Amino acid sequence: MSRAGFVAVIGAPNAGKSTLVNRLVGSKVSIVTQKVQTTRFPVRGVAIEGDSQIVLVDTPGIFTPRRRLDRAMVRSAWAGSDDADAVVHLVDVHSELAVEDGTGKAADRRSADDVQLIIEGLKAAGKQVILALNKIDGVKRERLLAAAKSLFDTGVYSEAFMISAAQGDGVLDLKAKLASLMPEGEWLYPEDQAADMPVRLLAAEITREKVYLRVHEELPYSANVETTAFEERPDGSARIEQTIFVERESQRPIVLGKGGQTVKWIGEASRTELCDILDRKVHLFLTVKVRETWADERSTYEGLGLDFDA
Ligand SMILES: Nc1nc2c(ncn2[C@@H]2O[C@H](COP(=O)(O)OP(=O)(O)OP(=O)(O)O)[C@@H](O)[C@H]2O)c(=O)[nH]1
Ligand SMILES: [Mg+2]
DSSP: OOEEEEEEEEEEETTTHHHHHHHHHHHHOOOSSTTTTOOOOOEEEEETTTTEEEEEEEEEOOOOOSHHHHHHHHHHHHHHHTTOOOOOOOHHHHHHHHHHHOOHHHHHHHHHHHHHHHHHHHHHHOEEEEEEEEEOOTOOHHHHEEEEEHHHTTEEEEEEEEEOOOTTTTTHHHHHHHHHHOSSSSSSSSSTOOOOOOOHHHHOOOOOOOHHHHHHTOOOOOOOEEEEEEEOTTOOOOOEEEEEEESSSGGGHHHHHHGGGHHHHHHHHHHHHHHHHHHHEEEEEEEEEEEETTGGGGHHHHHTTOOOOO
């Protein structure tokens, strides 16, 4: 009998959720950067293990929201976990241990606080989920066990795994467990389908990833990418037009770079990856615009499938 179901991967921003989903699926379905709050809306990826089809739902990080977009992202992450057959709470063990040692930076402390916020949320919901300690690479085993124990003692976890999403350690064990938790039933996607995102949105995500990779220091948080035109050309190539929106006039020159060099790099990196993913020649045209209110416009949320009024 075949099995199929949904697994939500939740966690603090930057825990490695998207990295894990990509690893489980075996191809890139969700963008990854070193910046917190990279994933903005639930992203599905499909993994297969024996007779089981596991639809992974990569979710935005859960944190204390301040702005409208934060609220919508966090709401969508919790909603993703409500609808799932199993939930994995991914925790960045580096940050947990750094905070314990007193060597943690502000980002580590924020991460540890967000982990507590999630544990409180799980308690309130009366939920038990799977704990996965991530980024075990370079951490001593005794320390991992101690970190796992203190989290496990909160009572919100049914079991614990130790993994490195980036390097793959422990991921197959986790995958086997998830497969066994899927309810019996017909597969939800064709066997050869790994991702489920409209192509215009996918193209925008790839470019947003390159923006973050290139200018994450200078651009705190606030860029959006929209695909404004996607045209299949008679020669089989695709012509894509996109706009990168920033919130401040001062951010435009950052994204453009000297003589347009930065945006050129972003366009070239995105185009190369899009050629690969779409398996065709791609012509990509980028424009950088200032739109102070993009994060407060209903259309932005509709485009991402997020709740404007969350
Ligand atoms: N050392 C180490 N780094 C990792 C591991 N997994 C992920 N990372 C890194 O952690 C950073 C964040 O990874 P993401 O997968 O984007 O994290 P996320 O949880 O999806 O982040 P948000 O979408 O912002 O919530 C990236 O720089 C990854 O390369 C791991 O197992 N070990
Ligand atoms: Mg992510």
